[in-house]
Amino acid sequence: MNKHSVSECAAAISLPAARLSIAGSVVFVVLLVALHFLKPEFHPSWRFINWSLSRNAAWSWQPTGLMWTALLTLICLVAMFGYMGATLPKAGGFGPDVSVGWFNRLLVLSYVVWLVTASWSAIRVRERTA
Numbered sequence: 001m002n003k004h005s006v007s008e009c010a011a012a013i014s015l016p017a018a019r020l021s022i023a024g025s026v027v028f029v030v031l032l033v034a035l036h037f038l039k040p041e042f043h044p045s046w047r048f049i050n051w052s053l054s055r056n057a058a059w060s061w062q063p064t065g066l067m068w069t070a071l072l073t074l075i076c077l078v079a080m081f082g083y084m085g086a087t088l089p090k091a092g093g094f095g096p097d098v099s100v101g102w103f104n105r106l107l108v109l110s111y112v113v114w115l116v117t118a119s120w121s122a123i124r125v126r127e128r129t130a
Contacts (some may be wrong), residue, residue, distance in 0.1 A: 008047040065121060070115040 080103035091097055 065117050066114070068073055069110070069117045073107070073110040073114055076103070076110045080107055 080100070083103050084100050087100070088094070094100065
């Protein structure tokens with residue numbers, strides 16, 4: 001087993017990337033909260049975040065790709081939890097003999113695939129409506 005000191009692990013952390021991630025997350029939450037004040041009809045108790053896109057004619061042809069990539073993310077999440085639930089109790093916890101990290105990487109990859117699909121769709125909508 002490869003053991004690293006805390007200072008070695010801390011040195012590998014990219015501070016600009018960590019700060020950008022925090023800033024991006026904060027901006028997203030602020031914009032999401034602002035949406036509920038700007039458009040009260042999108043009440044958070046019963047409306048999904050993507051409701052406005054589904055009612056926009058320019059996006060009407062995009063939901064299929066977004067749906068499939070979202071389904072891929074769900075499948076990866078279920079597979080990861082299923083694998084963890086099946087292997088962790090037998091192994092007695094996390095360790096080098098339990099390869100749960102691969103499922104986590106697949107889950108992160110599925111997030112990236114969804115993000116690229118959503119971004120590509122936005123670009124295509126912009127080009128078609130310009």
